[in-house]
Amino acid sequence: FTNQATQVNAWDSILLKNGEKIVELNKAVEKVKTDQSAMEKELEFIAAQHTELEESIIPLEQELSKMPQQI
């Protein structure tokens, strides 16, 4: 009986430790998720900037393509 009690105590301590580790792991995963979302937003921003930049390049290209014919 004592042996069984010891066993149950040992399990208790393992479960408790694992539980703590899981809580920590969960926090880490949540942090990574938040960071990932932030990066995805940043990427969307970069994509928008690229589109904007391209849109401002197009008229420059058009203007310049006319030039040699004017001279």
Next chain:
Amino acid sequence: FTNQATQVNAWDSILLKNGEKIVELNKAVEKVKTDQSAMEKELEFIAAQHTELEESIIPLEQELSKMPQQI
């Protein structure tokens, strides 16, 4: 008694597996974190390059806006 011993063994093995799983998942999270840091640096680099490029077209736009008056 044999049955109980089997039970104890099974129990032990579940706890052991959980412990291993925690270690494995911790490693996986660490890997994701490392990958994320690298990606963050890359995003910063892209953003800096982008600013540079954006600045390089400003004089072009100014010059071209003057052109029609010259001709």
Next chain:
Amino acid sequence: ELKTRLSCQENETANQVAYLAMLEKEICDLKQRHINTTAKVMEHRRKFSELSHRILRIIVKQESTRKVGLALTIDEET
């Protein structure tokens, strides 16, 4: 009393197993998101180099056009 504790432990273990499975799935999702992000970054790099190239062409063309323009002005003056 031992029996109660044992059944408590059994419950807790089942919870932990379930929670770990959930975390494993979340990590798996995160890996996939990271792969997608990496692909997008590659696309941005490609797009960036294309835009740089186009801007460079504009600069070169504008530079030569400007010189031609200047030469003409001097020509007209004399």
